[in-house]
Amino acid sequence: MPEPWPMRPADELRDAVEAYLGTLAFAPELGALEESIRYSLESGGKRIRPVLCLAVAEATGGSMDDALPAAASIELVHTFSLIHDDLPALDDDVERRGRESTWVAFGQGVALLAGDALLAEAFRLAHSYESPAVAHELVGATLGMIGGQYRDITGDDADLEELHRLKTGRLFVAGVLMGLDVAGVPDAQRTAWLAFGEDVGLLFQVVDDVLDGDGYAERLGRERAERLAEETAVRAHLHLDAVDAETAVLRELVDVLAVRTG
Amino acid sequence: MPEPWPMRPADELRDAVEAYLGTLAFAPELGALEESIRYSLESGGKRIRPVLCLAVAEATGGSMDDALPAAASIELVHTFSLIHDDLPALDDDVERRGRESTWVAFGQGVALLAGDALLAEAFRLAHSYESPAVAHELVGATLGMIGGQYRDITGDDADLEELHRLKTGRLFVAGVLMGLDVAGVPDAQRTAWLAFGEDVGLLFQVVDDVLDGDGYAERLGRERAERLAEETAVRAHLHLDAVDAETAVLRELVDVLAVRTG
Numbered sequence: 001m002p003e004p005w006p007m008r009p010a011d012e013l014r015d016a017v018e019a020y021l022g023t024l025a026f027a028p029e030l031g032a033l034e035e036s037i038r039y040s041l042e043s044g045g046k047r048i049r050p051v052l053c054l055a056v057a058e059a060t061g062g063s064m065d066d067a068l069p070a071a072a073s074i075e076l077v078h079t080f081s082l083i084h085d086d087l088p089a090l091d092d093d094v095e096r097r098g099r100e101s102t103w104v105a106f107g108q109g110v111a112l113l114a115g116d117a118l119l120a121e122a123f124r125l126a127h128s129y130e131s132p133a134v135a136h137e138l139v140g141a142t143l144g145m146i147g148g149q150y151r152d153i154t155g156d157d158a159d160l161e162e163l164h165r166l167k168t169g170r171l172f173v174a175g176v177l178m179g180l181d182v183a184g185v186p187d188a189q190r191t192a193w194l195a196f197g198e199d200v201g202l203l204f205q206v207v208d209d210v211l212d213g214d215g216y217a218e219r220l221g222r223e224r225a226e227r228l229a230e231e232t233a234v235r236a237h238l239h240l241d242a243v244d245a246e247t248a249v250l251r252e253l254v255d256v257l258a259v260r261t262g
Numbered sequence: 263m264p265e266p267w268p269m270r271p272a273d274e275l276r277d278a279v280e281a282y283l284g285t286l287a288f289a290p291e292l293g294a295l296e297e298s299i300r301y302s303l304e305s306g307g308k309r310i311r312p313v314l315c316l317a318v319a320e321a322t323g324g325s326m327d328d329a330l331p332a333a334a335s336i337e338l339v340h341t342f343s344l345i346h347d348d349l350p351a352l353d354d355d356v357e358r359r360g361r362e363s364t365w366v367a368f369g370q371g372v373a374l375l376a377g378d379a380l381l382a383e384a385f386r387l388a389h390s391y392e393s394p395a396v397a398h399e400l401v402g403a404t405l406g407m408i409g410g411q412y413r414d415i416t417g418d419d420a421d422l423e424e425l426h427r428l429k430t431g432r433l434f435v436a437g438v439l440m441g442l443d444v445a446g447v448p449d450a451q452r453t454a455w456l457a458f459g460e461d462v463g464l465l466f467q468v469v470d471d472v473l474d475g476d477g478y479a480e481r482l483g484r485e486r487a488e489r490l491a492e493e494t495a496v497r498a499h500l501h502l503d504a505v506d507a508e509t510a511v512l513r514e515l516v517d518v519l520a521v522r523t524g
Contacts, residue, residue, distance in 0.1 A: 027402070029409035029428055032416070084378065089349065089370035108351035109415045112374070113408050116346065119378065120404040123385045127397050135389050135397070140289070142382045146375050147291035153371045154294070166291055 007249050008064065010256065013054045017047045020068045021075065026121055036106040036114040037121075040083050041076070043097050048257070050075045052200065053175035055253060056193070059245040062183025069125040070134045070178040074171055076122035077142050081149070083115035090153060133181040141174035160219055164205045165198065172201030189244065196239035196250075203232040203257050211262065233258040269511050270326065272518065275316045279309045282330045283337065288383055298368040298376040299383075302345050303338070305359050310519070311437045312337045314462065317515060318441025318455070321507040325444075331387040332396045332440040336433055338384035339404050343411070345377035352415060395443040403436035422481055426467045427460065434463030451506065458501035458512075465494040465519050473524065495520040 008016075021041055026034050050071035057067035086093040086101040087108060094104050103111035119142070126135040148167025150156075156163075176197035180190060206229040209215030210222060217225040236254045240247040270278075283303055288296050312333035319329035348355040348363040349370060356366050365373035381404070388397040410429025412418075418425075438459035442452060468491040471477030472484060479487040498516045502509040 027405035027409065029406045031409055031412060031418075033409065033412040080378075084374055087351065087374065089351070089365075089374050103351075110412070112346055112349065112351050113412050113415075116342075116377075116381065117405060117408045119381055120401055120408065123397070124401045124405075127389075127394055127401065132389055135385070139382055139386045139389065143289035143379060143386075144291045146379045146382065147289065147293055147295065150293060150295040150372070150375050153375075156293070 007058055007246055010051055010055065010249055010253055013051045013064065014047050016054065016064060016068065017050045017071060017075065020072055024072065030117055033110065033113055033117060036102055036110050037117055039105060040079050040102045040114060043099060047075060048204065049078055049171050049175045052172065052253060053179045055249045056176050056179025057182045059247055059250055060180060060183040060185050062179065067179055067182040069128050070182055073122040073125040073138055074175050076118045076125065077138065078171055080115045080118035081145060083111050085149065087111060131181065134178050137174045137177050137181065141170040144170035160216065168205045169198055169201030172204065173197035192239045192242035196236055199232050199236040199239060200254065200257065203229055203236060206232060207257060207260060229258060269320055269508055272313055272317065272511055272515055275313045275326065276309050278316065278326060278330065279312045279333060279337065282334055286334065292379055295372065295375055295379060298364055298372050299379055301367060302341050302364045302376060305361060309337060310466065311340055311433050314434065314515060315437035315441045317511045318438050319444045321509055321512055322442060322445040322447050324441065329441055329444040331390050332444055335384040335387040335400055336437050338380045338387065339400065340433055342377045342380035343407060345373050347411065349373060393443065396440050399436045399439050399443065403432040406432035422478065426464065430467045431460055431463030434466065435459035454501045454504035458498055461494050461498040461501060462516065462519065465491060465498060468494060469519060469522060491520060
């Protein structure tokens with residue numbers, strides 16, 4: 001184990017994500033499309049994926065500042081997916097986090113383009129690293145997520161775990177792996193981290209479904225879904241027992257995810 | 263001037279693009295979404311942008327094989343933009359090149375995801391180079407194109423030239439610059455090439471508008487638009503006079519674009 005070093009608590013990491021996203025410069029050619037992009041990005045999300053990325057980087061000796069572009073790229077991909085998912089062509093959601101969804105506020109055409117632009121901007125951030133690892137993770141996670149969404153809309157949800165491993169899990173795993181990329185953790189030391197990322201994604205999804213009364217809660221019943229969440233949180237902690245890192249902030253994140261109510 | 267070397271004619275470059283696209287492997291997680299992606303990609307387009315990229319690479323001493331992933335990445339971005347543009351949220355086109363547009367054939371939700379996936383796959387191809395230059399060009403061109411499309415749908419077409427420089431021109435310029443990237447042509451030798459790419463894009467657009475009776479043909483009248491196309495083709499040849507390259511195939515491409523009828 002390395003010596004413990006001063007770790008930023010999760011709240012501080014979230015503030016850093018917000019500040020970074022708030023000052024992010026978009027391509028000037030986008031013109032007034034930027035308004036819809038900022039509207040979507042500043043919608044009061046919990047920033048769990050980028051915070052996870054920063055926390056893993058710090059836990060393994062990387063620097064938060066170095067990890068910020070990678071962390072933000074994940075949040076941009078997440079936001080792109082929300083904008084497109086909300087469109088009438090997919091989920092037809094008129095509201096998100098208590099505000100009009102992007103297409104209601106700006107029109108479907110603008111929302112479509114705002115999502116496209118966010119995906120491209122995400123790749124720009126991922127390219128800013130000398131190593132291609134971050135961009136490689138981002139493209140794989142994005143394609144996995146799209147594959148999960150495709151299964152979702154075509155009703156191919158026989159294997160609900162696989163569907164969510166793709167649709168939700170891949171971005172959580174990418175957050176973890178990008179944090180390791182930034183900190184320079186070699187591939188050989190990533191097995192437990194990968195399992196940790198998958199379980200954090202599953203934990204997020206199961207709790208989400210319990211709160212919404214769908215997905216796992218519908219499939220398993222509320223009680224069994226709650227038990228699954230608890231077991232998944234325990235597993236996430238066990239994975240952290242197996243890594244060479246300062247895991248206090250990550251354990252805090254797991255616990256917050258396990259008991260969240262919104 | 264370098265010594266002339268054997269150059270592949272444009273038809274052979276197009277065949278190489280078709281073959282490369284036909285065997286391109288997509289992320290397995292996309293599952294059956296791949297069907298709609300292949301449908302869109304195999305729609306009998308002219309492959310002008312990737313052929314331009316390959317021709318520039320060969321003209322400047324690069325290898326066609328090295329340029330194929332870059333060339334294909336541009337075609338994937340182009341195809342993604344067509345799929346999304348055809349959606350009811352944007353242009354609401356039910357047909358493209360004599361076939362049902364992707365959303366008519368597969369549904370709007372699937373078409374939306376197919377476009378998203380193509381954009382991500384394009385970035386995967388662009389990442390496959392050791393140098394970040396190709397990926398950098400691709401992201402800039404994609405964002406410029408989206409900015410042009412935004413101007414188009416919001417009716418901000420006061421500056422038609424700027425609109426098309428973004429919406430159409432950026433991918434043509436990217437094709438030229440990526441060809442130079444692959445061949446290792448230094449930045450200092452790119453001024454005439456950049457102007458060439460912009461004029462080829464403009465030539466393509468003006469001829470397109472003459473054929474469709476809109477855009478420049480509507481704004482200038484058919485005769486003046488045809489004259490603009492001729493002047494632009496002449497300028498493109500003049501730019502080629504100024505570069506250190508074997509330009510025969512590129513001149514053939516310009517001439518084909520100038521007289522095309524479909």
